[in-house]
Amino acid sequence: MRISGILLAMALAFGATTAARAEGDDASRRLVLAREYVELAQGPNLEKSIRDASESQLASTPGLTAEQSAWMQETGADILTRLVVGMIDDVTQAVADVYTIEELEALVAFYRTSIGHSLSDKAFDLGMRQGRILADMQMAFLQELLSKYCAEFTCPGAAGGAAATPRKPA
Template identity: 30%
Template sequence: MRLIAVFAALFVFSVGPVLAQEPPDAARTRQLELAGRYLELTQGADTAKLIREQIEEGYGDAELPADQRAWLTDQMTSMFEEALSAAIVEIRDDVADTFTTAELEAAVAFYDTPMGRSIARKDLEMSAAMQQAMMPHLLTRITSMSEKFCQRFDCTAMGETAAKSRS
């Protein structure tokens, strides 16, 4: 009789935590929802605003009539927003796989605050500034690497192909 009571107690204590766990589908759904929210907070609306500001700034120096600058700004902003939305959908699974539920909950809780949104926006601004600062350095190094490549290998065929593609 005691043996049955021991087994019953073990069963109750071991089944409780198993029953309390979310089914894997619900857990995955939650993880994906959190990943989507994280991406929305860190790459969403503020990113679109920042992109528009950068495009406006870039076209501000162009010698174009105001209506053409406005049209190009609208078209480029729309194009970037569509590409960003598609990229967010594509990367959501990767974000869900990279971060734990607890990490995503903490990140979402943080980025959903005014300070979190401010930091996310500044991070985007700094990333854009870093890319802009890197461009001249990358171009210099790519040019140097291309020269070294052509010194080592025959680039004649590549030059002919490039010339044909421009015609």
């Protein structure tokens, strides 16, 4: 009786270890596939595109001397590139957490096709446009919210709490 209990306990322990190992293998496989998907979906020149876009944007900062502008372009692009690399790692982990192995394999297979390459080539430009749209919406939201807040409550520096003007007709 004791031997069968010991054998049962050993079998259960072995099964739990095997299941944990399989789960770890799945997580590792999902992370590898997620990284490949993210790399394929971003296109081959993401860092260069980010650097070019940030240098262009920082070059147009008003009121800077040529030396200051050059420093802003170089330093800002370096910082942004480093931050984007960290963000990509975070996005890769999120993708691995959300999708199954089968879903990730399908995404990778799709982005290896010519239409997948075409979409990834356009992804950066679309992302920049979406970012501007989102930033405009956030600014409109904050302006309207603060305007309404200052109309309701006393706001330091607000001249009588100006009335809110909606961005688009309701």
